[in-house]
Amino acid sequence: MLLLCCCFVQLLIHLVSGDVAEGDVEPLLRRKEFVTLHKWSELKLGVPEGYQQPPTLDANRYAQDKLLPVDVDVEYGDDGYHRTFLTIPRLSHGVLYSLAVVADSDNSTLLNPLLVPYPSYDWHSSFGQNCSSITSAIRTFIDDCWRLWVVDLGQINGIQYCAPQILAFDLVTDQLIHRYVIPASQYTPGVSIFTALAVDIDDSVPKAECSTAMVYIADPWGYGLIVYDMSRGQSWRIQNAHMQPDQQLTQDKTGSSGIFTVSISPRQHDKEGGDNAERRLYFHALNSFLEVSVPLVVVNNASLWTQLKNTETQNELLKEFRIVGSRGIQCESEAMDSEGNLYCSLISSSALIAWKENSDYDSDHLKVVAYNPDRLRFVTGLKVNRNNLDEDELWALSSNPELFVGGSVQTDDIKFQIIGCGVKNLLENEPCSVVINHLQNTINYYKEH
Secondary structure, three states: OHHHHHHHHHHHHHHHHOOOOOOOOOOOOOOOOOEEEEEEOOOOOOOOOOOOOOOOOOOOOOOHHHOOOOEEEEEEOHHHOEEEEEEOOOOOOOOOOOEEEEOHHHOOOOEOOOEEEOOOHHHOOOOOOOOOOOOOEEEEEEOOOOEEEEEEOOEEOOEEOOOOEEEEEEOOOOEEEEEEEOOHHHOOOOOOOOOEEEEEOOOOOOOOHHHOOEEEEEEOOOOEEEEEEOOOOEEEEEOOHHHOOOOOOOOOOOOOOOEOOOEEOOOOOOOOOOOOOOOEEEEOEOOOOEEEEEEHHHHOOHHHHHOOOOHHHHHHHHHOOEEEEEOOOOEEEEEEOOOOEEEEEEOOOOEEEEEEOOOOEOOOOOEEEEEOOOOOOEEEEEEEEEOOOOOEEEEEEEEOHHHHOOOOOOOOOOOEEEEEEEHHHHHOOOOOOOOOHHHHHHHHHHHHO
16 A cells, blocks of 8 residues: 555656657646636625724724635626635634625736625624624535535634524525524634535435525534435434544644544446445545445435444444545545546645546556646635536635635735636646636637637
C-alpha cells in the first residue's frame, strides 16, 4: 500500500509539473483554464437600504478583512439565468449576514460583484438573539426539487448562541418550507463546525419525491456524521474510527480534522440492479489519505444507530465501513457527479482528481483532471450542479490560503473566486465551458477571435 501511495504522488508531480521526457510532443496534462464566474479582491457586506447598522458592529469589531466565504452553490434557471449563493459563517464578530447571493444587478460582473443577504436581511439581523432566524450559515445544497438546503451552525465567534439547525428554502418563492433543530445529544457546542452537506431525494416515486429527503452532515471536529430523515422528522448520529484523523499524520493545521466530506452514489435506473442497487456514502477525514465508504441502506437505517446493540451487532456494523483506497496525499473538498465520478481537490497541489465509482482506487484509476495554481488554490466549496441543459457542471470556491491562517495579502490580490467547468470537459481534457449566458458569450467571442 505504501509503495502504491508513493507511486501516485510521483505520478501527480509529473502530471502537474508538465515535465516530459525528451522527444515528447506535449505534457501529459495541460494547465486547465477554468471559467471564472466571479472573483473578489475586496469582499464587503453592506447594510441593506432601509436598515441601520447594528450598534454591536462598531468600527473596531466590524472588520471586513475577516470575512471568509466557505461554500458556494449555483442555481440554474431558464435560458441560462442563474443565481450564485455564498455562505460566510460568523467565525468572528462583524459578519452582517452569513448567507448571501450575488445581486441580480451584478450577475454578469466579474470583479467584486455586490452581495445581498438571502432570503432577506431580517433573517440575519438578530445576531443569535432569535434562534428562529439564521445565526451562522455554513453549508448549502440545491436539490432537484428547487430547494436550497442550509446548515446553520448557531455559533458566533465560537460561542453557541443557538442550536444548529437544518433549513430548506423554496427557490421559486424564496420562502422557508422546512426547519429542523438538531438535538443537543448529536453535536458538541462550540466544537461542531460542519464542513459538508449532501441531500438525497427519492425520485423513484412520482409526485412524492419532493415531500421527503435524506440529509447528511459531516462534523469534522466532533468526528461524526449526522443523518436526518425529513419524512420522519428524526436525526441520528453515526461515529466510526475512520471518521477520526490519522494520528500518524501530524500536520499542525489539520491534525485534528476528522470526517470532512460527504458524497453519495447516484441513482442508477437500471433493470438489473434496481434503482437503489449498491448505492454508497463516501467520506474521508481531512487528516487522512484514505477514502471510505458505507452502504447507504445501512446509514439510512435509524434503528441501527438509535437502539442499543450487543457486541456482535456492533462488530457487524463496523464491517460495513470499507476502505476504498488510499491517495497517498490529502484531499479537501469532494463532490460526485451523476455518473458516479468522484472529484476531490488536493491540498497544496492546485490539482483536481477524479475517480470512477466501482473501479480500483489506485494510481491507475485516480485521474488528475485539472491543474491551475492561480485558480485551484484552497477549495472550501466544491459542487456538481445540473445546468438547464441537464448537464453536469463543477463549481468551486477557491480562496487565497493565507486568509485562513492569519496571513496578509496584497490589497489588490484576488482573495476569493468562483470557477467552473463542464464535467465532460474535465473528463475528456477539453477547454472548459458552461451554459451561463454572459459567460458563454464571452467564451464564444474568444473562440471566434
